[in-house]
Amino acid sequence: MSNANLLLVDDETAFLDTMKKRLSKRDFNVKTADSGMAALDILRENGHQTEVVILDVKMPGMDGIETLSEIKRKYPLVEVIMLTGHATVASAIEGMKHGAYDYLMKPCEIDNLVEKVMEASAKKRRHEQKIIEARMKEITQRMA
Amino acid sequence: MDSKAGVRADYYKSLKRNIFIAVVIVSFIPLLIFGGIIRYVFQTSYTDRVRAHLATMVKKHALEIDTFLTERQANIVSLACAYTYEQYADNTFLKEVLGRIQNAYGAVITDLGIINENGEQISYAGPFQLEDANYSDSEWFRHAISSDIYTSDVFMGLRGQPHFIVAVRSYENGKPWLFRATIDFRAFNDLVQSIHMGETGFAFIINRDGEMQTDFSPRMEADVNRYSKIFTQTITDSPALLSDEPLFDSFESGTEKEIIYVAGLLKKGEWALIFQQDHRDAYSNLYQARRVALLTLVLGGISIILMAFWVSRHTAIRIAEADKEKEIMNRQVIQSGHLASIGMLAAGIAHEINNPVAIMVEEAGWIEDLMEDEEFQESENLAEFTRALGQIRKQGLRCRDITHKLLSFARRSDQRIQFFNINDLIREIAELIAQHARYNNVTITLKLNENLPHIEASQTEVEQVLFNLINNAIDAIDKKGGHIRIRTWQDGGMIRFDIQDTGSGIPGSDLEHIFDPFFTTKPVGVGTGLGLSICYGIVKKMDGDIIVESTVGKGSRFEIRLPVPEAEMEPEQDWGVNIY
Structure with a gap:
């Protein structure tokens, strides 16, 4: 059982490869996508398995913020951590507004990233737990 | 620069002259x-x-x-x-x-x-x-x-x-x-002599030979022939006048006065009644009107010339001012455009560098990860590997900090008016410029009054002023090194700060030109001569003041005074009455 199922999105494949190796070594199940569109495709295929998406803000084509909105619209329970090149309050706020869990400055310490990912996945699991409980309550109430 | 200023002065001079001429002519x-x-x-x-x-x-x-x-x-x-x-x-x-x-x-x-x-x-x-x-x-x-x-x-x-x-x-x-x-001659004479007009008009009678038929008058021409000439001319020129229409003649007499003669024929053309009067006297009203008109013309002319002079001067000055403002504004636009493009460039570089650095850092991290595996733990150079990888990661993070600073500088090139503390800005710039100062053996000390109110201005512009002044101060200090002191304090409604250097100072003849655009003492290609004129424009735009004091060999001091925004003014401590 891995720590969490991750999806890593960045246009730099070299970055993706290394990060995948490093995170896999830390017992994460990592999938990668080199663009926003590819990320959405992967989520469509095995949508509910993915718990946390690590998303670069600056990408050609569909950029980080657009991809974030799209992910949040289709899979509201998936948590997203933004990786940003420039740690501006403005871009952070924008990411948060669109439902990102947190943001990190690139390049970042792997330990920080792992910590955030763990928090995010925990949050996601808590959410799912609550939803299951709510549903169960509903069902039991209906049965009663 | 001097020749350019000269051309400009000539242009305004000729502009002034043209306006003057146009106004006068019109x-x-x-x-x-x-x-x-x-x-x-x-x-x-x-x-x-x-x-x-x-x-x-x-x-x-x-x-x-x-x-x-x-x-x-x-x-x-x-x-x-x-x-x-x-x-x-x-x-x-x-x-x-x-x-x-x-x-x-x-x-x-x-x-x-x-x-x-x-x-x-x-x-x-x-x-x-x-x-x-x-x-x-x-x-x-x-x-x-x-x-x-x-x-x-x-x-x-x-x-x-x-x-x-x-x-x-x-x-x-x-x-x-x-x-x-x-x-009786007397009775007849009186009849004729009773005719007189004005001051010089009188009458007499002569016969065809020019002999006087009445008393001689002191005003008459000494040369009586002249009268007989008029008389004979009268008759030969226009025999019709033998009827009763009087005849006119006038000529310049020896005493430069013009005299008019009017002759009427008597006694079937044998005698002539001649009336003589000075032209000036006969037309005295005309002469007076002429004098009044001339006086009016002269006074009007003087006032026109004075007005034309004033208008041309005023207009030329206004145009010169407008041109100067326009020029400074143009330069500021160019400068801020320049800064903006530098900013964009910096942002681009920062982004582009950031990704490779991130990859490098991650690769180093990956090696560190692998080093944790058993077989590497035995390696004799393990400590050295770990140190090197740590260094790579550390320097990578340093690169990130630099690019972030670059980005935050680039982002700031805007004209928006903000409230901010001048001390913070001075500290930030002093820090940025400290490296450059160190290369030139210059130390910078800050003496900042911490109780200053915020100022209301475009941060970029104030930054530009500070950059220019501090850079100038560093440039003024030669290789032996020196000292720059920056102070802030408040004086009434003004926030003041000054930059004092121990540089070469500015000679008196240059002192009056230092705020002129394109005035520079730096070698061609080193200075644009725009820095201080832009500073001047910015400070003046903020209703502030910029003052320079300089002693050759001892250094210069630039003081800037900026008004405290009204919102930052201390409210009156008046607890008694509140009227809203």
Whole structure:
């Protein structure tokens, strides 16, 4: 059982490869996508398995913020951590507004990233737990 | 730079001159045209009026004098026919007749005489002892004996007094005799001399030979021939004037005055009544009007010139100011555009560098991860590997910090007005510039008053001012090194800060030009000469002030004063009353 199922999105494949190796070594199940569109495709295929998406803000084509909105619209329970090149309050706020869990400055310490990912996945699991409980309550109430 | 300023000064000078000329021309041309037309119309109509007036006057008096002469003639003709030669030959009878005439007409007729065909005076009545006088040699006698009625010119005659006579020829037994009457010259003279106008207008009578028929006047021309010339000219030039239209003539007399003459013919063209007046006197109103007009023109001209001078000066100054502002603004636009493009470039570089750095850091991290595996733990260089990888990661993170700083600088090139603390800005810039200062052996100390209110301005612009001033200060300090002190304090409604260096100082002759655009003492290519002029523009735009003090060899001090925004002013501590 891995720590969490991750999806890593960045246009730099070299970055993706290394990060995948490093995170896999830390017992994460990592999938990668080199663009926003590819990320959405992967989520469509095995949508509910993915718990946390690590998303670069600056990408050609569909950029980080657009991809974030799209992910949040289709899979509201998936948590997203933004990786940003420039740690501006403005871009952070924008990411948060669109439902990102947190943001990190690139390049970042792997330990920080792992910590955030763990928090995010925990949050996601808590959410799912609550939803299951709510549903169960509903069902039991209906049965009663 | 000097030649450029010179060209510019020349341009404004010629602009000023052109405006001046244009205003003067535009103002003067209508004035002169209008004045000229008015003058012409006025002069023409006034001249015509004066001439008509003089003509009427002369005509009237000529008629009057002619009537006088005709009447006297008629009197004498009727007397001559009234009695016979025998009756008149009697002296006592003649005296009686004279007495009756003088009773009826006054003393106009002085004496009477009867003269026979031989020119002998048969009888005489009058104040002179002229009985038995013989006129056979007199010119008047020869004329009189050959015509029915004869009126003589004025002459002295036997009695030695000016007079003229009227003689009527009658026949007794086929022999002619003359009835002669002497007309009192005085009465006649007074009649003519009563004609005068203005200060110099007077009249007299001459005959065809130019001989005076009235008293000589002191105002008259010494050369009497001139009058006779007028007279003869009158008759030869325009015989029509023998009727009764008066004739005008005027000429410059020797004494440079123009004199007008009006001549009316008398006694069937034998005499002429001449009226003489100085042109200046006759047209005195015209001359006065001319003087007033001239004065008005001169005063108007002076005021036009003064106004034109003022307008041209004012306009040129305003245009020069506007040009200067425009130039400074242009430069600021260029400068801020320049900064913005530098900012974009920096942002691009930061992004581009960031990704490779991230990859490098991650790769190093991956190796570190792998090193944790068992087989590497035995390696003798493990510590060295770990240190090297740690260093790679550390330097990678340092690169990130640099690119982030670059980005945050680039982002700030905007003109938005913000509230901010000047101290923070000074610290930030001092830190940024510290490296550059160290290369030049310059130390920077800050003496900042921490209780300053915020200022309201574009942070980028204030930053630009600080950058320029601090860079200039560093440039002013030579290789031996020096010191820069930056202070902030508050003085009333002004926040002040100054930058004091221990550099070379600015010579007095340069001091007045340092805020001029393109003025620089740095070598070509090193300075643009824009820094201080931009600072000046920015500070002035914020209603602030920039002051420079400098001593050659000791250094310079630039002080900036910026107003405290109203929102930051301490409210009045007035607890008693609150009125809203």
